[in-house]
Every structure is written in C-alpha cells, then in structure tokens.
Amino acid sequence: MNCELLxxxxxxxxxxxxxxxxxxxxxxxxxxxxxxxxxxxLAILGFGxxxxxxxxxxxxxxxxxxxxxxxxxxxxxxxxxxxxSIRILEEIRQSENQELTxxxxxxxxxxxxxxxxxxxxxxxGNWLTRAPDGSLRCTSKAGGLAKILIFFQHFxxxxxxx
Amino acid sequence: xxxxxxxxxILMLTHxxxxxxxxxxxxxxxxxxxxxxxxxxxxxAVVFCLNSKELLTAxxxxxxxxxxxxxxxxxxxxxxxxxxxxxxxxxxxxxVSELMVQYGNGMGPTGLLKKRIEGMAASGLLTMNQNRLRxxxxxxxxxxxxxxxxxxxxxxGAGG
Numbered sequence: 001m002n003c004e005l006l007x008x009x010x011x012x013x014x015x016x017x018x019x020x021x022x023x024x025x026x027x028x029x030x031x032x033x034x035x036x037x038x039x040x041x042l043a044i045l046g047f048g049x050x051x052x053x054x055x056x057x058x059x060x061x062x063x064x065x066x067x068x069x070x071x072x073x074x075x076x077x078x079x080x081x082x083x084x085s086i087r088i089l090e091e092i093r094q095s096e097n098q099e100l101t102x103x104x105x106x107x108x109x110x111x112x113x114x115x116x117x118x119x120x121x122x123x124x125g126n127w128l129t130r131a132p133d134g135s136l137r138c139t140s141k142a143g144g145l146a147k148i149l150i151f152f153q154h155f156x157x158x159x160x161x162x
Numbered sequence: 163x164x165x166x167x168x169x170x171x172i173l174m175l176t177h178x179x180x181x182x183x184x185x186x187x188x189x190x191x192x193x194x195x196x197x198x199x200x201x202x203x204x205x206x207a208v209v210f211c212l213n214s215k216e217l218l219t220a221x222x223x224x225x226x227x228x229x230x231x232x233x234x235x236x237x238x239x240x241x242x243x244x245x246x247x248x249x250x251x252x253x254x255x256x257x258v259s260e261l262m263v264q265y266g267n268g269m270g271p272t273g274l275l276k277k278r279i280e281g282m283a284a285s286g287l288l289t290m291n292q293n294r295l296r297x298x299x300x301x302x303x304x305x306x307x308x309x310x311x312x313x314x315x316x317x318x319g320a321g322g
Contacts, residue, residue, distance in 0.1 A: 004215065027316040034316075060163045061219040068226040075229060076312075081321050082242075084275065085282055086309050090320070092288065092297045093306045099296050102279060111271035112262065118243060119258055127243075128250055135255035138247060145244070146251035152238045157182050 011058045012066035015050030019043055019070070039077065043070045165206045166223020173199035173231060188239065196228050 022042050027034045047066060051058055079086065091108055092100050100108075119136070122128045127142040138146060176198045180191035203224050207217045237244060249264060250256055256264075266274040283290040287305075288297045297306070313321060 005218075008215070024316070027318070031317060059219075061215060061222065064163055064166065064219050064222040064226060068222050068229070071226050071229045071233070075233060078233075080309055080312050081318060083321065084278055085287065086305060087321055088279060088282065089287065089297050089302050089306050090309060092295055093303070098298070099294055101293050102276060102295065103293075105279070105295070106272060106275065109275075111275040115246075115262055115265070115271040116258060119246060119261070122243060122246060127247055131255065134257050136250050136258065136261065137254045138251045142247045143251055146248045149238065149244050149248050156178060156235075156238065158239060 005061075007057060008059045008061045009065060011050050011054045011062035012069060014054060015046045015066050016069050018049045019046030020073075022046070036078070036081075039074070043074075046070075163219055163223050165203055165210075165212075165220040166227060169199040169203045169206075169220070169224045170227030170231060172202050173228060177231075177235070192232065192235070199224060199228070 019042050022045070023039060026038065026042075050066070087109060088105060091105055092098060095104070119128065122142075123130050123136075126139055127145075128136050129139055130136055173195045177191055177195040180194055181188070184191050200221075203220050204217075206212070207220060212220065245265070246261065249261060253260070253264065262270050265271060269277065279288075279290070279295065282288050283295075286299060287302050288295050288299070297303070309321075313319065
C-alpha cells in the first residue's frame with residue numbers, strides 16, 4: 001500500500017513542482033506578466049505537463065491530491081495578495097512601537113483610496129464605464145455578472161454582504 | 163472521486179438550508195455542512211466497502227471541494243469588486259463618491275475597515291486598548307512573518 005501510495009503521489013508532486021517552479025520564475029523575473037489569470041493557466045499547464053510525462057501513473061487519487069494542492073495554494077496566494085486583515089497586521093507590526101491607533105491605520109492604509117483604485121481597475125478592465133461627468137455605469141458583461149451575483153445572494157438568503 | 167464530488171453537492175445543499183435556519187451564522191453553517199458531507203463520505207465508504215485508497219481519494223476530493231466552495235461562497239458574500247459592480251448595476255448612473263457612501267449597506271469603505279478591525283480583535287488576532295492596536299499574539303506574528311517572506315519571495319508588493 002505504501003509503495004502504491006507513493007506511486008500515486010508522484011503525479012501530483014511532479015505537476016506541483018512544475019507549477020510552483022514556473023510561478024516563482026515568472027513572478028520574480030517577468031513581473032509584468034504576473035496575474036491571477038496566468039496563475040490559473042500555470043495550474044492547468046502543470047497538470048497537463050504532469051499528465052504527458054507520467055500518463056500511465058495518473059490515478060484518481062493523484063488528480064484529487066493535485067486539485068487539493070492547487071486549491072490550497074490559491075487560497076494562500078489570494079489571501080496574501082488581497083487580504084485586508086493581513087495588511088492591517090503587517091502595518092501594526094512594522095510601525096515604530098508595533099502599535100497603531102485606528103486613525104493611524106486609516107491614514108497609512110486609506111480605505112477610500114483603496115476603493116477608488118479598485119473602481120479605476122474595474123473601469124480599465126471594461127467592467128464599468130465612466131461618463132465625462134464622472135458617473136459610472138455597468139458594461140453588458142458586468143450587468144450579467146451582477147445578475148448572477150444577485151441570484152446567488154437570494155439563493156443563500158444573504159442580506160448583508162460586501 | 164464521484165463520492166467526494168457528491169459529498170460536495172450535499173455540502174452545498176446543507177449549507178443553503180442551514181443559512182436559512184441560522185440567520186447570519188455563516189461560519190457555523192459552513193462547519194456543520196462540511197461535517198455532514200464528511201459523514202456522508204465515510205458512510206458511503208462503509209456501504210460500498212471502499213478500500214483504503216478509494217476512501218482516501220473520496221476524503222481528499224471532499225476537502226478539495228469544500229475549499230473550492232468556501233472560496234466561491236466568500237466571493238459571493240464578501241467579494242469587494244463584485245459588490246461594487248452589483249451596486250453600480252442597481253443604482254446606475256452613480257458617481258464614485260455616492261458609491262462610497264452607499265457601499266456596505268451605508269457603512270462605506272472606512273466603516274467596513276473599522277468593522278474588520280473589531281472582528282480581528284474579537285477573533286484574537288490583535289488587542290485593542292483605548293483605540294490603540296497591537297498584534298503581539300504568536301499567531302499574529304507568525305502570519306506577518308509568513309506573509310512578509312512570501313511577498314518578498316514573489317516580489318508582490320504590500321497587498322491588501
């Protein structure tokens with residue numbers, strides 16, 4: 001069983017190594033390309049490369065383990081990149097006395113500028129349009145996404161979100 | 163693997179039902195649903211006489227589906243960009259300043275950040291003493307150490 005299990009784990013470990021290696025090289029040396037979309041593509045390519053090289057050794061356990069690794073890694077990556085809580089902890093630990101007031105946090109990590117930059121990012125990504133008077137509207141793809149979101153919020157009976 | 167995926171569907175259904183019963187008990191509903199889906203997986207293993215490798219596959223798939231679902235739900239529930247899009251869709255045309263006032267059921271980004279800080283204090287990640295915040299707990303230090311090392315390694319910037 002142990003030997004069999006090791007055989008099963010060869011595929012996910014190999015695929016994960018390819019994925020992490022490519023991820024590290026691109027994020028360190030080709031920073032302009034780094035994005036969440038590329039990370040998803042690398043995860044698929046890692047799977048494909050592992051499948052091509054270890055074809056006969058791929059089992060359903062191997063596929064499940066690779067899927068688990070990738071989902072856990074995406075949790076880590078998105079958490080590190082976007083988590084407000086982690087950023088607050090970092091700001092406090094990096095401050096001179098390792099102590100900050102709420103006002104100091106609001107000054108160093110302004111939620112208003114974070115909000116404005118996210119709106120700008122949505123305009124650049126063609127999710128929102130901005131009229132000359134500054135008013136915002138949804139594009140058709142954003143409208144579709146909003147409808148899906150509203151459906152799921154009704155489905156889950158969520159009243160306070162965001 | 164099919165058992166693992168089916169247990170994921172059970173997780174989702176149980177979660178929807180529990181959310182309607184436990185109003186705003188997000189965490190409790192999620193934990194109970196996951197435990198329910200785990201019990202289903204183990205029960206299937208017993209009924210279908212799975213060997214240890216098949217059971218392991220079912221359990222690993224169950225955990226993967228659970229983590230995927232957790233991310234999906236938190237995106238629906240707390241996704242920042244999603245909620246900006248939804249708000250614009252409902253109130254368009256709207257200016258950025260109007261959007262900021264209405265975001266988070268009228269709390270705005272600053273109100274939400276304050277709420278997050280209170281949540282972090284309640285969950286034991288930091289201490290709040292007369293408006294002064296400290297993060298001296300071992301797990302807070304560990305999170306910051308991990309985060310700083312990770313961001314340095316991948317040249318990611320401040321994040322957040």
